[in-house]
Amino acid sequence: MKLSVGIANLxxxxxxxxxxxxxxxxxxxxxxxxxxxxxxxxxxAMAFTCGPHHLEHGLHVLSSGRAAGPLDLVTVLVGFPxxxxxxxxxxxxxxxxxxxxFISGTPRxxxxxxxxxxxxxxxxxxxxxxxxxxxSYFTPRMTPNVLLLAVYALVGYYLxxxxxxxxxxxxxxxxxxLSLSVVFxxxxxMHITFPIYAATGRYDVEWHGLLIDWLAVPxxxxxxWVVRALYLGNLNDWNERQPQVPAEPAMAx
Amino acid sequence: MxxxxxxxxxxxxxxxxxxxxxxRVVAASRLAVAVIVAALGSFLxxxxxxxxxxxxxxxxAWVPWAAVVLFASERAGxxxxxxxxPIGDLAVLATAQILFTRADVxxxxxxxxxxxxxxxxxxxxxxxxxxxxxxxVASIALPTFxxxxxxxxxxxxxxxxxxYALSVVVLLLxxxxxxxxxxxxxxxxALLSTKADTILNHIADAxxxxxxxxxxxxxxxxLARIVGRGDETLTGHSCEELLDLHCGERRxxxxxxxxxxxxxxxxxxxxxxxxxxTGLTGERQPLLGSATRVDSDEGSVEVVHSIRDITRLxxxxxxxxxxxxxxxxxxxxxxxxxxxxxxxLAHYEELDKDLRSxxxxxxRGRAVELTRIVDRLLLSSRIExxxxxxxxxxxxVGPVISSRAASFGAATGREIVATLDGLxxxxxxxxxxxxxxxxxxxxAVKYSPGGEPVEVCAAADDEYVRVDVTDHGIGMDAEQAxxxxxxxxxxxxTDVRRFGGTGIGLYIVQSLIEAMDGKASVRSERxxxxxxxxxxxxxxxxxxxxxxxxxEGEATSIREFMRQIGVPERRA
Numbered sequence: 001m002k003l004s005v006g007i008a009n010l011x012x013x014x015x016x017x018x019x020x021x022x023x024x025x026x027x028x029x030x031x032x033x034x035x036x037x038x039x040x041x042x043x044x045a046m047a048f049t050c051g052p053h054h055l056e057h058g059l060h061v062l063s064s065g066r067a068a069g070p071l072d073l074v075t076v077l078v079g080f081p082x083x084x085x086x087x088x089x090x091x092x093x094x095x096x097x098x099x100x101x102f103i104s105g106t107p108r109x110x111x112x113x114x115x116x117x118x119x120x121x122x123x124x125x126x127x128x129x130x131x132x133x134x135x136s137y138f139t140p141r142m143t144p145n146v147l148l149l150a151v152y153a154l155v156g157y158y159l160x161x162x163x164x165x166x167x168x169x170x171x172x173x174x175x176x177x178l179s180l181s182v183v184f185x186x187x188x189x190m191h192i193t194f195p196i197y198a199a200t201g202r203y204d205v206e207w208h209g210l211l212i213d214w215l216a217v218p219x220x221x222x223x224x225w226v227v228r229a230l231y232l233g234n235l236n237d238w239n240e241r242q243p244q245v246p247a248e249p250a251m252a253x
Numbered sequence: 254m255x256x257x258x259x260x261x262x263x264x265x266x267x268x269x270x271x272x273x274x275x276x277r278v279v280a281a282s283r284l285a286v287a288v289i290v291a292a293l294g295s296f297l298x299x300x301x302x303x304x305x306x307x308x309x310x311x312x313x314a315w316v317p318w319a320a321v322v323l324f325a326s327e328r329a330g331x332x333x334x335x336x337x338x339p340i341g342d343l344a345v346l347a348t349a350q351i352l353f354t355r356a357d358v359x360x361x362x363x364x365x366x367x368x369x370x371x372x373x374x375x376x377x378x379x380x381x382x383x384x385x386x387x388x389x390v391a392s393i394a395l396p397t398f399x400x401x402x403x404x405x406x407x408x409x410x411x412x413x414x415x416x417y418a419l420s421v422v423v424l425l426l427x428x429x430x431x432x433x434x435x436x437x438x439x440x441x442x443a444l445l446s447t448k449a450d451t452i453l454n455h456i457a458d459a460x461x462x463x464x465x466x467x468x469x470x471x472x473x474x475x476l477a478r479i480v481g482r483g484d485e486t487l488t489g490h491s492c493e494e495l496l497d498l499h500c501g502e503r504r505x506x507x508x509x510x511x512x513x514x515x516x517x518x519x520x521x522x523x524x525x526x527x528x529x530x531t532g533l534t535g536e537r538q539p540l541l542g543s544a545t546r547v548d549s550d551e552g553s554v555e556v557v558h559s560i561r562d563i564t565r566l567x568x569x570x571x572x573x574x575x576x577x578x579x580x581x582x583x584x585x586x587x588x589x590x591x592x593x594x595x596x597x598l599a600h601y602e603e604l605d606k607d608l609r610s611x612x613x614x615x616x617r618g619r620a621v622e623l624t625r626i627v628d629r630l631l632l633s634s635r636i637e638x639x640x641x642x643x644x645x646x647x648x649x650v651g652p653v654i655s656s657r658a659a660s661f662g663a664a665t666g667r668e669i670v671a672t673l674d675g676l677x678x679x680x681x682x683x684x685x686x687x688x689x690x691x692x693x694x695x696x697a698v699k700y701s702p703g704g705e706p707v708e709v710c711a712a713a714d715d716e717y718v719r720v721d722v723t724d725h726g727i728g729m730d731a732e733q734a735x736x737x738x739x740x741x742x743x744x745x746x747t748d749v750r751r752f753g754g755t756g757i758g759l760y761i762v763q764s765l766i767e768a769m770d771g772k773a774s775v776r777s778e779r780x781x782x783x784x785x786x787x788x789x790x791x792x793x794x795x796x797x798x799x800x801x802x803x804x805e806g807e808a809t810s811i812r813e814f815m816r817q818i819g820v821p822e823r824r825a
Contacts, residue, residue, distance in 0.1 A: 012370055019810070022810050023811060026809045026811050027456060027811065029809075030809065030811070036499040036812055039811055039814070039815055039820070040810075040811040043810075043811065043814060073577075090810050090813070093809070093810070093813065094810070099813060100813070106519045122693065130394060138305075138309075139300060139301075139305060140291070140295040140300060140305055140308035140309060140312055141295045143291065143295065143308075143312035143313055144291075144292075144295070144312075146312075146313065146428050147312070147313075148402075150317065155818070158818050158819065160404055160819050161819065161821075162817060162818055162819030163817075164388045165819065166819075174817065176267055176813060176817060177384065177816075180814065180817050181817075207296065207464060210292075210295060210296065214288070214291075214292035214295070216286075217288055217292075217316070218284075219286050220290075221284065221320050222321075224320075224324070225320075225327075225484070227818055228324050228327055228822065229327050229810045230815070230821070231819075231820065231821065232327050232328065233821075233823065237815075237820075238809075238811055238812055239812075239820045239821065239823055240822075240823045241814050
């Protein structure tokens with residue numbers, strides 16, 4: 001289990017860091033034509049704080065004797081496929097491909113997944129309470145991950161709401177959108193397992209992990225702020241369409 | 254235009270206008286402070302009990318609340334952002350004060366008082382008077398009340414609390430007063446500035462301010478229009494060189510100061526003195542100019558000039574004079590004929606039946622001509638008065654053209670060739686279209702005295718049905734073609750005598766076509782004839798669906814994430 005948790009976290013951390021690098025390249029490429037993107041910067045900030053969290057945790061599990069917990073392994077494994085799918089789609093897009101797939105209609109497995117999701121959430125909650133009931137001790141060092149759960153869940157909510165709104169018109173689902181909708185809540189759950197095990201004394205909260213998590217909090221809040229400001233139209237970003245043809249001069253009368 | 258002066262005055266006197274940027278800055282600062290305090294607190298070793306509770310409060314209550322307030326501040330005028338922020342701050346400060354002091358960290362009891370002061374200062378700046386007063390009272394009451402919960406040894410005495418309370422009250426009053434005055438002044442300045450800018454940008458008269466040496470310091474867009482410089486900024490130019498004004502045949506010399514200020518050029522009525530400059534085409538551009546000297550308190554002198562272009566006024570005067578001559582001539586010719594035949598019929602009762610019938614036909618024919626001239630004048634007058642309202646509907650243009658061409662051909666004996674290619678319908682008023690076609694064919698017949706055929710061609714493109722009326726007569730040069738749609742205009746004054754007419758036919762054509770949302774234009778060559786084109790709009794097709802956003806951007810990680818999270822697309 002220790003090896004699985006360690007390796008899974010290392011891969012996930014690397015994947016998130018790769019998202020960050022891809023987005024940085026994107027940001028650099030589009031800067032000249034579209035200007036600076038707050039959305040891109042916020043996404044980079046999230047990727048470069050969430051990624052190091054997983055890398056740091058994986059390294060501690062593999063090399064510093066941190067005792068990996070089963071709930072940690074479950075949450076990582078559940079979020080893993082969605083993260084990998086989104087990552088591969090982005091790699092495909094970066095190399096000139098489509099970067100998305102379309103699921104026509106709503107297949108049974110997707111309906112089943114929608115039912116399984118609350119069951120999974122309930123099971124995780126029960127497992128968390130069971131672990132905490134064995135004897136727990138909370139300190140303020142555990143709170144950044146609690147805040148991250150809330151913010152990531154909010155981002156997941158925004159994503160899922162968009163997928164549900166798009167479905168009737170599109171007549172199906174975007175794989176890119178669905179995977180992203182799964183990535184955020186599951187990543188939030190991965191983060192919450194950390195303070196749960198820390199409260200029971202299984203994980204130690206050392207200063208570098210704490211620093212990364214406290215940097216992740218403003219990064220995540222920045223991201224939500226950007227998304228909200230873009231909804232309200234208070235921010236200029238890459239959602240502003242570029243004119244396709246130069247505007248014609250006004251005709252003299 | 255009505256200026257909302259009264260409403261602004263009332264609102265500014267009741268409450269200080271909220272500075273949304275300040276609310277956002279305060280909200281962002283609050284969140285930054287909350288996250289930094291929370292992060293620093295979690296690095297402290299061995300935090301337990303009530304000390305840990307303080308940081309749990311900051312981490313799990315203040316940070317999320319500060320984030321919610323920040324998000325709310327994105328909505329202009331959000332009450333949650335304005336009121337919720339300070340209330341949350343006060344609650345956190347009071348709770349932290351109590352918990353820290355009970356956790357045996359008594360030094361926090363006094364150290365937290367400046368925190369209340371900061372909250373009060375921000376609240377006064379971003380809230381209205383009563384809410385700010387409420388925050389001020391709470392910031393005095395909360396720490397005072399908190400003292401009762403502390404062990405007597407840790408309580409702050411009156412020696413600390415009284416100066417603190419006084420400081421809060423004084424700060425409250427001073428900042429509230431300063432903010433109110435500043436906001437009122439800024440509001441008045443903004444209103445005046447907007448009014449002045451709007452007036453200066455939209456008036457037709459050029460207004461320019463120069464310094465003592467005649468260098469332009471400020472000018473409005475009308476100046477650039479009058480001197481033909483487009484949107485060019487004229488600041489820094491020499492007023493004398495730019496305008497090069499003349500009065501009579503004398504060039505105005507501004508070397509000893511603005512010439513328009515000289516007593517001999519100062520107009521008592523204040524309307525200005527008539528001057529002129531050479532326009533872009535080399536013609537005289539008549540202007541009405543005036544200047545006023547403005548002395549500032551610092552001793553500098555500025556001159557405010559007003560320049561009115563009266564070219565059109567002069568042209569209108571000339572055109573009306575010409576019109577009176579032309580109309581009199583046009584009306585007099587048929588009247589003379591009518592008068593002559595009427596006299597003949599009155600004095601020679603013995604005229605045979607054929608001669609009498611010929612005289613009556615001549616009178617009737619001239620009366621019809623008179624009616625036509627008067628109808629044109631009345632139509633022109635209605636257009637001028639803005640009383641032309643045309644109801645357009647889908648009509649078949651082809652039959653209208655065929656019918657008018659045949660009718661003119663029969664009446665004048667001239668060859669009118671109509672070429673119509675499967676015309677679609679146009680949005681037009683049928684009566685107005687008939688008038689337009691009649692005027693154009695009549696014009697073409699009149700200005701091709703050699704009897705050359707007149708061609709009427711009609712075709713359609715995606716937007717318009719286009720009708721060309723072409724003659725091979727005397728034609729016009731470019732300058733004449735540019736003015737042929739002007740009212741009372743004729744190519745040459747001799748044309749009045751040679752061809753007759755009032756000079757309003759083409760003006761009526763253009764006015765009617767524009768009233769039908771169409772366009773009228775002319776191509777002409779001196780000696781080769783003219784081709785008048787009118788375009789009438791076709792009924793609108795349903796708009797095609799909006800084009801999809803560019804595929805290039807979609808593949809990017811940022812744009813894809815934006816799409817998936819539902820960020821709305823906007824036009825740049």
